[in-house]
Amino acid sequence: MAVTKEKFTVNQELIAQFANALGNPVRVSILQLLSKQSCCYHGDMAGELPIAKSTLSQHLKVLLEAGLIQGEITPPKTKYCINRANWNLAKGLLIGFFH
Amino acid sequence: MAVTKEKFTVNQELIAQFANALGNPVRVSILQLLSKQSCCYHGDMAGELPIAKSTLSQHLKVLLEAGLIQGEITPPKTKYCINRANWNLAKGLLIGFFH
DNA sequence: GATATTGTTCGTATTTTTACGAACTTATTG
DNA sequence: CAATAAGTTCGTAAAAATACGAACAATATC
Numbered sequence A, B: 001m002a003v004t005k006e007k008f009t010v011n012q013e014l015i016a017q018f019a020n021a022l023g024n025p026v027r028v029s030i031l032q033l034l035s036k037q038s039c040c041y042h043g044d045m046a047g048e049l050p051i052a053k054s055t056l057s058q059h060l061k062v063l064l065e066a067g068l069i070q071g072e073i074t075p076p077k078t079k080y081c082i083n084r085a086n087w088n089l090a091k092g093l094l095i096g097f098f099h
Numbered sequence C: 001g002a003t004a005t006t007g008t009t010c011g012t013a014t015t016t017t018t019a020c021g022a023a024c025t026t027a028t029t030g
Numbered sequence D: 001c002a003a004t005a006a007g008t009t010c011g012t013a014a015a016a017a018t019a020c021g022a023a024c025a026a027t028a029t030c
Helices: A010-022 A025-036 A042-048 A053-066 A084-098 B010-022 B025-036 B042-048 B053-066 B084-098
Strands: A039-041 A069-074 A077-082 B039-041 B069-074 B077-082
Touching: A010 A025, A010 A053, A010 A084, A010 B010, A010 B025, A025 A039, A025 A042, A025 A053, A025 A069, A025 A077, A025 B010, A025 B084, A039 A042, A042 A053, A042 A077, A053 A069, A084 B025, A084 B084, B010 B025, B010 B053, B010 B084, B025 B039, B025 B042, B025 B053, B025 B069, B025 B077, B039 B042, B042 B053, B042 B077, B053 B069
Parallel strands: none
Antiparallel strands: A039 A077, A069 A077, B039 B077, B069 B077
C-alpha cells in the first residue's frame, strides 16, 4: 500500500539537510576554506584543521553527500571545490527561510 | 597552563550552532509555524506535527537552548515565540556565510 | 476535592555522529 | 622494484540525537 511517508515538505527536508551539513564547526571551516580559494586539496585543509585526516575525509563525505562540495580524484590527490549550483540552492532556501 | 582550546572562531561555532538547530525537519517546521503566526502553544504545534508531545518538548528545548525561540510558561499552557534578536543574528551569520 | 487539560520530565531503546589509528590504494619518485 | 606521498576505507569506541510512553506537575473546572 506504500504509505508514501510525506511527513514534511521537500522544502523542509532540504533546508534541514543543508543546515545539518553546516551544523558542525569543522564543516563550516572546510566550506570557508573552499569558498575563499575556489578549490583545494585534502592536505591543504588537513594542515589547517585540528583533526585526523581520516576524520577530515569523513566530514568531506558528509559535505559531498549533502551536495555542497564536489571532489575531483586524481590519485593520490583529491581536489575539492564548492558545488556552486547546490551552494546557491542552499543559500536561496535559507534566505527564504529567514524571510 | 590552560590551553584555551580555541580550535574554531566564535563565528564558526555560532554558525554551526544555529545551523545545527535548523538541521532537523521537525525543528524547521516548528520555526515555520512560529514565524507564520508570531507565537503559538505547544498544543497547536503538536496538532500539526507527526511526533509525540514529549518529542515535541524535546525539540522545543533544543530551539530554546540555541536561542532561536523563547517560551512563556503559564501552566498548564506554554506559549512559544521566535526570539527575534537571535533570529536576526542567525540570519545575518548565515547570509554572511553564503556571502 | 476529584477530574480534566496542557505540558514537562524521566527512563529507555535505537540510531547517528564524531573521532581515531591501522591498513589499504594509487600513482610518483628514488 | 622499493619507498614515499596523499587520501580513503575499515574497525571501533564514545557521545549525542531522536523517539516513545509512562509518570508527574500545575492550573482550571465539575
